[in-house]
Amino acid sequence: MGNKVSKKNAMAIIAVALVSFSGIMAETAMNVTFPALTKYFNTSLNAIQWVTTAYLLSVTIMITTSAYLNKKYSPRVLWLMSLLLFTIGTFIGGLAGNLPILLIGRVLEGMAAGISMPLMFNLIVRLVPGSKIGLWMGIGAMVVSLAPSFGPTYGGALIDTLGWRSIFFILLIIPLISLILGWQTIIPGEQIKSNVSFDVLAFGMLSVTLTTALILINQLGKGTVNVWLLIVMLLALGAFIFRSLTSQQTFLNIRLLSNYKFSMLMFPVVLYMFANLGINLLLPNYLQNVLHTSSFWAGISLLPGTLLGGVLNPYFGHLYDKYGNKVPLLLGNTVFASSLLVMAYFIKSLNFSAFIIMYMIFTLGRNLAFSIGMTASINELSIDKKTDATAILQSSQMFMGALGTTVAALYGSQRGGLAIGFENFLWTLLAIALIIFVMFFIRLRSKSI
The missing domain is CATH 1.20.1250.20 (MFS general substrate transporter like domains)
Incomplete structure (x- = not known):
């Protein structure tokens, strides 16, 4: 029993x-x-x-x-x-x-x-x-x-x-x-x-920082920057950092970000969330407005890829157990980057079925690197830091997901239309994939992986 x-x-x-x-x-x-x-x-x-x-x-x-x-x-x-x-x-x-x-x-x-x-x-x-x-x-x-x-x-x-x-x-x-x-x-x-009491002040400052940041980015679509809102965001961010480093009350332990092993995997993980939710917003809308697919089939387009990624999660864990994180991270990001390159370069010739296949490849690579990166970033920490690391990872993922939808919507609202906006967003994600490669290789050379 x-x-x-x-x-x-x-x-x-x-x-x-x-x-x-x-x-x-x-x-x-x-x-x-x-x-x-x-x-x-x-x-x-x-x-x-x-x-x-x-x-x-x-x-x-x-x-x-x-x-x-x-x-x-x-x-x-x-x-x-x-x-x-x-x-x-x-x-x-x-x-x-x-x-x-x-x-x-x-x-x-x-x-x-x-x-x-x-x-x-x-x-x-x-x-x-x-x-x-x-x-x-x-x-x-x-x-x-x-x-x-x-x-x-x-x-x-x-x-x-x-x-x-x-x-x-x-x-x-x-x-x-x-x-x-x-x-x-x-x-x-x-x-x-x-x-230990909850640090309400730090919580409030972080909430103001995250909210104003998204509003500022959203306003870029109108070609304006609210200077006063920018000042509020920067002041709130500075106050949050100062409060977090000096307060004895309980909230987020941001000192973990100075841990090289953690931060150099955390940033790729949250960038994958940015990419995933950004594409999840633009692709169904692109299929409906540009390829004139129905809402039902636009929704179906994401199903095979996400199902594949979800079902393979246990196998990704097996790869981590067997090979560590070096091979899965590099392999996953390679597949991720390749799918973005194909979609961006051939976007005008891809039909509905082709987008389903490419989204499956995109999700396969993204999920492999994402799940391995998240596991490794927490697994290498001491037990007393794992709870704080999990909170930072989960909250930053959600924020980057929100940022991804905001930025994707800005691309989709470009003057050139949704077709040009989606193509430009794909090229931006490819640049992010290359930056992630740099992070992984820096970590490899330091023998941290």
């Missing part, structure tokens, strides 16, 4: 995983609705992309509090909190009559995902015996990896039949299932008492 996961514990993990899955799926499901939403709300793609960006920003900010929340509250309290936020946010999103109300719903959904994702992995660590921890961590990673693949297909199918509001209302079934599975299995437990 000591080597088995009880039915009760398995159901508890699944109950929390459902909230994480639905939150991530809701994020990607909205990408294929952008053409319809721009018409419905009579606005631009640059404004509509905040449907995704606001969600990711909300997840980012919430994840930064995860270490503190897990010290202060029981899993049951956090699970119920995420359920309530997701239900209210999804209901508001489905009823939204204007863009600001829709964004409020998305922010609440993001807060729910920001609580449930770290909680899912925390429950796995607490409830699964050591002999099964690898399997269940793989299952957790698969939930996070596969959810984005179902989102565009789910959204594309519904927007062509029942309309974009149905994307929200049908999702309300998932919190109900989670409640049924978790009510008797996620036990109240004792509240964890911590003598």
Whole structure:
């Protein structure tokens, strides 16, 4: 029995995983609705992309509090909190009559995902015996990896039949299932008492920094730079860094960024997230607006690639165990860069089927380097630093994902049109892939890998 996961514990993990899955799926499901939403709300793609960006920003900010929340509250309290936020946010999103109300719903959904994702992995660590921890961590990673693949297909199918509001209302079934599975299995437990207080000031400063940064970048689409907003961002960033280095209260341990082994893998990992969510926004819109594909088939275009990447995640872990991180990192980034080169150079001659194949190759390379890089960056740290490293990685990934959607929307709104914008974005990602090569080779020469 000591080597088995009880039915009760398995159901508890699944109950929390459902909230994480639905939150991530809701994020990607909205990408294929952008053409319809721009018409419905009579606005631009640059404004509509905040449907995704606001969600990711909300997840980012919430994840930064995860270490503190897990010290202060029981899993049951956090699970119920995420359920309530997701239900209210999804209901508001489905009823939204204007863009600001829709964004409020998305922010609440993001807060729910920001609580449930770290909680899912925390429950796995607490409830699964050591002999099964690898399997269940793989299952957790698969939930996070596969959810984005179902989102565009789910959204594309519904927007062509029942309309974009149905994307929200049908999702309300998932919190109900989670409640049924978790009510008797996620036990109240004792509240964890911590003598270390939460650094509200540092949290507020980081939130202001991230929010103003995205607004500033978004405004570049209008050809303007708000100087006062730039000053606020720089002051908030400086104050956050100073506060983090001097405060004794609990928040993010940014001193980890000075750790060469960690930072030289962290930056490639977050750049892969930037690339992934940027393409996930532009490709379905390119297929609809340039190749005149239906919303349903535009959503389907991402499914084979993301499914392939998610299913192969356990095998990628095997490669790490067998070869270390040198070969998988270089191989993954080579495949990643090659796919971008082909798509950028031959974009005018690629049809729908060709884009599906190229996206599969893109995801294969990206997922290989991404998963190995994330594992290696944390694995080389001492135990007392792993929690902080995980929080930094997860929060920075979400922010870079939000940044990716914002930048991609700017490219898509260029005067030359979506076709030119998508091509230029692909060339930009290829340049990023080359920068990642430089990071890997610098690390190789230092004999850190």
